[in-house]
Amino acid sequence: MPSTGYLLAALTTILVVTFALRALPFAVLEPLRASTFMTFLARYMPVGVMVVLVVYTLKDVSLTSGWRGFPEAVALLVTVAVHLWRRNALLSIVVGTALYVLLVNTVLA
Amino acid sequence: MPVPSRRPFRAAARDTVGVGVALVPLGVAFGLLVVDAGLAWWWAPLFSVFIYAGSLEFLAIGLVVALTPLAQIALATVLVNFRHVFYALSFPLHAVRGRAARTYSMYALTDEAYALAHHIPPEERTTARILWMQVFCQSYWVLGGILGAALGEVLPSIPSGMGFALTALFVVLAIDAHRVTKDVPSPLMALACALVALLVAPGQMLVVAMLLYLGALTVRYRIAVRRRHRSHLDPPGEPDPGTTDEEAEHA
Numbered sequence: 001m002p003s004t005g006y007l008l009a010a011l012t013t014i015l016v017v018t019f020a021l022r023a024l025p026f027a028v029l030e031p032l033r034a035s036t037f038m039t040f041l042a043r044y045m046p047v048g049v050m051v052v053l054v055v056y057t058l059k060d061v062s063l064t065s066g067w068r069g070f071p072e073a074v075a076l077l078v079t080v081a082v083h084l085w086r087r088n089a090l091l092s093i094v095v096g097t098a099l100y101v102l103l104v105n106t107v108l109a
Numbered sequence: 110m111p112v113p114s115r116r117p118f119r120a121a122a123r124d125t126v127g128v129g130v131a132l133v134p135l136g137v138a139f140g141l142l143v144v145d146a147g148l149a150w151w152w153a154p155l156f157s158v159f160i161y162a163g164s165l166e167f168l169a170i171g172l173v174v175a176l177t178p179l180a181q182i183a184l185a186t187v188l189v190n191f192r193h194v195f196y197a198l199s200f201p202l203h204a205v206r207g208r209a210a211r212t213y214s215m216y217a218l219t220d221e222a223y224a225l226a227h228h229i230p231p232e233e234r235t236t237a238r239i240l241w242m243q244v245f246c247q248s249y250w251v252l253g254g255i256l257g258a259a260l261g262e263v264l265p266s267i268p269s270g271m272g273f274a275l276t277a278l279f280v281v282l283a284i285d286a287h288r289v290t291k292d293v294p295s296p297l298m299a300l301a302c303a304l305v306a307l308l309v310a311p312g313q314m315l316v317v318a319m320l321l322y323l324g325a326l327t328v329r330y331r332i333a334v335r336r337r338h339r340s341h342l343d344p345p346g347e348p349d350p351g352t353t354d355e356e357a358e359h360a
Contacts, residue, residue, distance in 0.1 A: 048299030
């Protein structure tokens with residue numbers, strides 16, 4: 001279990017970096033506005049970062065033992081389907097998570 | 110204190126109702142996960158005050174429980190929150206007066222605050238209206254977190270699999286981000302980067318994958334610039350993207 005000191009240091013690190021990312025650009029707006037590379041990154045970074053994060057959250061799922069990622073795949077597909085259908089973030093997350101919790105605690109327990 | 114013609118507190122409450130409906134339940138899920146990870150309930154509000162960046166907060170639970178080195182946490186923060194750099198380009202900070210107010214406004218410049226600021230009609234963008242809007246957003250999130258953490262402490266056991274909420278959250282954000290770009294190669298490139306990172310550096314998968322993706326985007330940008338050079342289709346007088354960005358990098 002992480003110590004309180006480490007936790008506070010980690011939180012402070014994130015606070016400082018996040019604040020810098022949010023505040024510094026106000027001080028150096030012009031070079032940012034002029035940089036086509038930065039606007040290119042701004043456009044294409046978010047979707048990729050989110051895809052990487054999806055894989056990251058699933059990295060400990062074993063494909064060689066247990067249900068071999070079956071409940072994750074089902075819940076993932078349902079989440080995608082519900083979101084494409086209703087475009088309601090909260091609904092998609094609740095339905096996907098509820099289905100997953102249901103699967104791993106009952107049918108596929 | 111003089112009462113303004115449009116009460117900014119009540120106006121900000123109205124501005125943020127929709128966001129609140131989404132933020133409170135997400136905050137509850139966050140609080141549940143904090144307790145589920147073995148942390149005391151009061152870490153939930155501390156996370157929401159220190160970090161205050163939704164998706165990164167969820168991610169941070171896993172990072173700190175795994176005792177990730179601070180340098181890696183810093184790098185992950187830069188990569189995950191990189192998008193915030195561009196909010197400065199159009200967030201109406203000029204309407205916020207006073208040093209403390211401006212500092213809070215920049216600190217609390219989340220995706221939601223950025224989006225909501227544009228919903229406030231320009232003539233109504235006052236310091237009070239914008240600040241209250243941001244305070245409301247953060248309050249929903251902090252209160253949701255406390256609620257979820259308290260729920261987690263009370264429940265005899267948290268059902269296993271709740272962590273999937275995080276996967277679902279990122280899936281939803283990925284789809285929404287894709288709706289903006291409508292670009293197929295970028296998510297595929299990112300998926301490839303993530304799988305390569307998982308194979309070569311499972312321990313540092315997150316940071317390696319994001320750096321690979323950043324590299325891939327840079328290559329793609331260079332190719333696009335070169336193509337435009339070759340095709341000679343640039344309208345005369347438009348700044349050359351290649352040199353502009355070099356200049357910005359060295360500025």
